[in-house]
Each structure stands twice: as C-alpha cells, then as structure tokens.
Amino acid sequence: MTSSPAELQNFVAGSFVEGTATFENTNPVDGSLVSLIHEADRGIVDAAVVGARAALNGPWGSSTVAERAALLRRIADGIESRFDEFVTAEVADTGKPLALAEQMDVTRALVNFRTFADIISTAGTESFLTDTAGGGTALNYAVRKPLGVVAIIVPWNLPLLLLTWKVAPALACGNAVVVKPSEDTPSTATLLAEVIRDAGAASGVYNVVHGFGGNSAGQFLTEHPGINGVTFTGASATGSTIMRTVAPRLLPVSFELGGKNAALVFDDCDVERAVEGLTRSVFTNTGQVCLCTERVYIQRGVYKEVVAGLVEKAKGLRLGRPGAEGTTTGPLISDKHRVKVQGAFATALTEGAEVLVGGGVPDLGADLAGGSWIEPTLWAGLDNSASVMRDEIFGPVAGLVPFDTEEEGIHLANDTDYGLAASVWSSNIDRAHRVARRMEVGISWVNTWYLRDLRSPFGGSGLSGIGREGGQHSLNFYTELTNVCVAS
Ligand SMILES: O=C(O)C(=O)/C=C/C=C/O
Numbered sequence: 001m002t003s004s005p006a007e008l009q010n011f012v013a014g015s016f017v018e019g020t021a022t023f024e025n026t027n028p029v030d031g032s033l034v035s036l037i038h039e040a041d042r043g044i045v046d047a048a049v050v051g052a053r054a055a056l057n058g059p060w061g062s063s064t065v066a067e068r069a070a071l072l073r074r075i076a077d078g079i080e081s082r083f084d085e086f087v088t089a090e091v092a093d094t095g096k097p098l099a100l101a102e103q104m105d106v107t108r109a110l111v112n113f114r115t116f117a118d119i120i121s122t123a124g125t126e127s128f129l130t131d132t133a134g135g136g137t138a139l140n141y142a143v144r145k146p147l148g149v150v151a152i153i154v155p156w157n158l159p160l161l162l163l164t165w166k167v168a169p170a171l172a173c174g175n176a177v178v179v180k181p182s183e184d185t186p187s188t189a190t191l192l193a194e195v196i197r198d199a200g201a202a203s204g205v206y207n208v209v210h211g212f213g214g215n216s217a218g219q220f221l222t223e224h225p226g227i228n229g230v231t232f233t234g235a236s237a238t239g240s241t242i243m244r245t246v247a248p249r250l251l252p253v254s255f256e257l258g259g260k261n262a263a264l265v266f267d268d269c270d271v272e273r274a275v276e277g278l279t280r281s282v283f284t285n286t287g288q289v290c291l292c293t294e295r296v297y298i299q300r301g302v303y304k305e306v307v308a309g310l311v312e313k314a315k316g317l318r319l320g321r322p323g324a325e326g327t328t329t330g331p332l333i334s335d336k337h338r339v340k341v342q343g344a345f346a347t348a349l350t351e352g353a354e355v356l357v358g359g360g361v362p363d364l365g366a367d368l369a370g371g372s373w374i375e376p377t378l379w380a381g382l383d384n385s386a387s388v389m390r391d392e393i394f395g396p397v398a399g400l401v402p403f404d405t406e407e408e409g410i411h412l413a414n415d416t417d418y419g420l421a422a423s424v425w426s427s428n429i430d431r432a433h434r435v436a437r438r439m440e441v442g443i444s445w446v447n448t449w450y451l452r453d454l455r456s457p458f459g460g461s462g463l464s465g466i467g468r469e470g471g472q473h474s475l476n477f478y479t480e481l482t483n484v485c486v487a488s
Contacts, residue, residue: 005034006034006035007038008035008037008190008210009038009190010038010207010208010209010210011208012044012047012209013048013050013204013207014051014197014202014203019037019039019040019041019044019210019211020039020041021039023036023037023039023183025093025183025184026334027092027095027371028335028371028372029322029331029371030368030369031370032370034092034187038210039210039217040210040217041220042220044209044217045209045217045220045221045224046220046224048207048221049224049226051176052176052177053204053226055202055204055205056148056174056175056204058204059202060176060201060202061174065120065123068120068171068173069117069118069120070117071200072113072114072116072117072168072171072172073117074200075113075195075196076109076110076114076117078195078196078198079106079113080110082191083102085191086106086109086160087102087105089187090105090185091322091323093159093188094184094185094330095330096286097330098323098327100284100285101322105158105159105160105188108158108160108161108164108165109160109161109163111454112161112164112454113164115454115455117168119475120169120172120173120475123472123475125141125144125481126142127140127141127142128141130485132487136488138485138486138488139484139485139488140483140485140486142484143481143482143484144475144479145174145479146174146478147173147229147252147477147478147479148176148228148229149175149178149226149228150166150176150178150231150478151177151180151222151227151230151231152166152170152178153179153180153221153230153234154166154180154181154182154189154233154234155182155233155235157285157288157289157290158289160188160189160192162233163179163181163188163192166233166469167192169474169477169478170478171206172474172478173474173475176205176206178221178227179206179208180209180210180218180221181210183211183212192208193207213238213241222245222246225249228251228252229252229253230242230246230251230252230253230254231253231469231477232255232256233255233257234257235257235392236464236465239253242255243255252477253466253467254466254467254469255459255465255467256290256420256458256460256469257290257460257463257464257465258290258394258418258420259290259291259392259418259419259421259464260389260390260417261281261291261293261294261418261420261421261423262293262295262296262297262412262416262423262439263278263293263297263413264409264410264413265278265296265298266409266424266425266428266435267301268427268431269425269427270425270427270447271302271305271309273425273447274425274447275309277425277448278293278296278310278398278423278425278449280450281293281450282294282296282310282376282396282398283314283317283328283329283396284450285330286330286331286332286374286395287395287396287397288394288395290394290464291443291450292394293423293449294397294399295389295398295399295401295412295413296310297403297412298400298402298403299402299404300404303402306400307356307400310378310400311356311378314377314378315357317329319331319376320364320368329376329396334372335372337372337394338361341395341397344391344395344397345359345360347387347388348379348382351382351385351386351387352381352386353380353381353386354379354381355377357375357376358376358377358396359375361375374395375396376397377396378399379397379398379399380399380400382401383401384401386399390416390417392418409435410438414438416462418463419440419442419460419461419462419463420441420442420443420464421444421445422436422439422441422443422445423444423446423448424439424445424446424447425446427447432446432447433446440461441460441461442457442459442460442461442465442468443460454470454471455471455472456470457470458473459473
C-alpha cells in the first residue's frame with residue numbers, strides 16, 4: 001500500500017488553500033512522484049494580492065525598521081531550525097547533490113535574510129541643505145517607502161536561494177509579496193510559508209500561488225492590477241513577456257535573466273586554479289546556474305594544458321543519487337529540459353563540434369533510468385558563429401576556444417547578446433583589472449567564480465536583464481523614494 005503523495009497548497013492571507021486542480025511534481029533523479037501541487041486559478045491569485053494589500057493596510061504597513069529586521073532574523077532562525085527539511089525538500093524537487101543543497105541553496109537562504117536584516121538596520125538616505133535667495137536655507141531629505149505588493153517569480157535551478165534573495169529585501173523594506181515558484185520546484189517556497197507564519201509575520205505579508213506561466217498563476221499575477229512591481233529571475237523570453245504585460249501600468253521590474261557567460265584564460269594564469277575554478281563554473285548544479293560558463297576562451301600558450309585538465313575533471317564527475325557517497329552531479333531538472341540540452345548537443349555536431357567528453361545520456365542503471373540525466377560535456381572545434389556558442393543551453397556543457405592576443409580574447413568574450421557574468425584567469429594583476437573591467441557584464445570575477453558579497457550590485461545587461469539587486473541596490477528597487485523639501 002503506497003502512501004498517497006503529499007499535497008502542497010497555495011498560501012493565501014495566512015492560510016493554506018486548495019487549488020481548483022492539481023499537477024504532479026516529480027523527482028528528476030528517477031522520475032518518481034514527489035507530491036501533488038494545488039494550482040492557483042485567477043481567483044486564488046486575486047485573493048493573494050488582496051491579502052497582501054490588506055497586510056499593508058494593517059500593522060505591517062506601519063512596522064518599524066527594527067520590527068522588520070527582527071522578523072527577518074526570526075525567519076532565518078526558523079529556516080535554520082528546519083534546515084534538514086529544507087534540504088530534503090529542495091533535493092526532492094531538483095535532484096541536486098545533498099552537499100550542494102546544504103552548502104549553497106539552504107545556507108544562502110539563511111544568509112540572505114540575515115544580510116538584509118543588517119542592511120535595513122543601518123540603511124540611511126541622503127539629505128541636502130540648500131541656500132535659498134534672501135539668505136535662507138532649505139532642507140531636502142529622502143524617505144523610503146515600500147513599493148507595495150511585489151510579485152516575485154522565481155526559477156527552478158536555485159529555488160530557495162533565489163526566492164529568499166528577493167523576499168528578504170522585499171520584506172525588509174516593508175512590502176508584502178506574492179510568490180509564484182516554478183512548477184518544477186514548489187516545495188521550499190511552500191515550506192517557507194510555514195516558517196514566515198511561525199516567525200510572526202502578519203497574514204498576507206507572504207503569499208504563495210502555484211502554477212505555470214501562460215494562462216496560469218504567473219500570467220494571472222503579472223496581469224493583476226493590484227501589484228506594484230515585479231521581480232523575476234528566469235529565461236530572457238519570459239522576461240520580455242512579463243515586461244509587455246506590465247508595460248501599460250509602467251510597473252518597475254527587476255529582471256535577472258539568462259546568460260551565455262564567458263571565461264578568459266590567459267597564458268599567465270595559475271593553470272591548476274583555473275582548471276578547478278572553471279570546472280565549478282561549467283558543471284556546478286549540472287550547469288543550471290545563470291552564472292555558469294558555457295564559453296571558455298583559452299590563450300594558445302596554455303590551451304592544450306587547460307583543455308586536458310578540464311576533460312580530466314569532467315571525466316571525474318560522479319553522477320548519482322543526491323545522498324550517495326561521492327555524488328558531485330545530479331540530473332537536469334526535467335525530461336523537457338533534457339530534450340532541449342540534447343537538441344544543443346545534436347546541433348553542435350552539425351556546427352563542427354569535436355566532443356572531447358560526454359555528449360550523450362549516461363547509463364546509470366535501471367533504478368535511475370527514469371531520471372533526466374545528461375553527460376557533462378566539453379566541445380572543441382567551434383567558434384562564435386555557432387548557435388551553441390550564442391544561445392543559452394543551461395546544461396553541463398561548454399565550448400573551448402583558443403585565442404592569441406588579449407584584444408582578440410576580449411572581443412570573443414564580449415561577442416554576445418547577453419551580459420551577465422564573466423571570469424578572467426590571469427596572475428598579472430594589471431591585466432586582470434584591465435580585462436575584467438572591459439567585460440560587458442554585470443559581474444566580472446578574477447581568478448574565482450561565484451564568489452558573492454551580497455552588498456555588491458548583482459544583475460546583467462542586454463538579454464541578461466534589467467536592474468541590479470544586492471545591498472543598497474535591493475533597497476532602491478523595493479522602495480519608492482520621496483524627497484521632502486522644507487524651506488526655512
Ligand atoms: O547569488 C545570487 O545572489 C544569485 O542571484 C544567483 C543567481 C543565479 C541564477 O541562476
């Protein structure tokens with residue numbers, strides 16, 4: 001007798017509510033059923049937005065900075081006290097290695113809330129004394145007010161990390177939020193509702209509506225006249241759709257979208273350090289991080305050595321169950337996504353790719369045959385004219401390309417419609433600064449990858465998005481500023 005699968009409901013104005021239909025949430029490790037998810041229809045989305053507005057019109061709307069910072073700290077403590085539950089939920093939805101979920105996803109959720117509790121507690125704004133005619137002065141000072149009801153739409157690759165990266169500053173600034181998690185990863189956003197409720201947040205401060213994009217909760221939420229802004233992380237095309245939807249209302253949007261991130265490896269780099277860092281940047285989370293590297297440009301003097309090192313590292317990755325000993329790499333998020341990645345694998349061959357490692361679906365035995373597994377893959381023989389070197393694949397794959405001069409390398413790296421992240425590998429500090437600054441991206445790493453200071457600006461340009469979040473940049477998005485001018 002198999003137990004009936006868990007059911008995850010929407011969280012609206014402080015209560016869990018059933019949906020009008022349910023959809024299946026499956027585990028991409030083996031295709032097993034994780035839970036049934038209650039889909040929010042337009043009415044439930046409306047109730048969530050109305051509930052959020054009611055919170056703003058209640059005590060939450062007049063909460064103090066200290067009260068909000070204390071709430072964020074209680075939420076962080078709540079996540080910490082249920083740490084293993086969050087890890088288990090995230091791993092069930094994504095299939096990612098246990099260690100990754102522990103060290104990256106859930107740990108960053110704690111850090112996100114604690115960081116923005118600190119930031120909001122010490123945030124100030126600007127003021128100016130203005131000399132006026134007749135010898136008077138005027139005082140100008142800015143005050144921050146919450147944006148209002150913020151729609152938060154987050155993807156399936158780093159579900160809790162990205163959700164809390166937005167919820168923490170939004171609540172810190174006194175907003176109320178309606179969250180639409182990915183249909184592929186609904187669990188941790190739902191668990192977070194319990195933690196936020198138990199931390200004492202007023203009903204309606206945090207709401208969760210489950211569903212899909214078009215003609216489902218995502219569309220109903222962005223169309224809703226009661227929202228005051230949208231923050232979204234995900235595919236660039238979806239960002240365009242959201243922008244068109246909210247354009248008539250001129251809503252502020254903060255978009256962290258796709259990428260086709262490059263790495264530039266110079267002759268004077270520390271090869272061992274570069275190979276280790278590039279392995280992480282290409283294969284972390286099975287390449288399903290918007291910041292992952294899919295284009296590696298290597299100066300000719302170290303090309304053979306770096307390629308050999310990366311191929312060896314790729315062959316050393318261990319695909320397997322999240323908790324299995326030695327697992328380094330999980331599956332892709334779904335069969336649907338795997339079909340897309342396999343399509344890129346096939347296209348690459350028609351564009352002249354030489355497969356150095358991988359290129360197919362691994363045989364991991366019968367019990368994993370139902371999973372969305374793909375081989376970590378490296379290509380040579382491509383140039384920037386290849387579509388697989390221009391379009392985001394979002395899988396464990398990169399093209400390795402030699403270059404000769406610094407200028408050529410910079411040109412190759414910047415030859416893209418995206419602009420999210422880059423990494424520069426060189427032991428020459430002058431070259432490192434010079435080249436890193438010329439990367440046309442939102443974040444440019446030198447001799448490292450995905451090292452994050454949450455006070456720094458984070459986001460991308462071009463097809464990679466609009467705006468920056470992080471530190472004061474988050475406060476700037478999640479608040480409206482009023483400048484008060486007082487004449488003496
Ligand atoms: O590290 C972060 O704050 C962040 O936003 C990462 C985004 C990754 C997207 O795939």
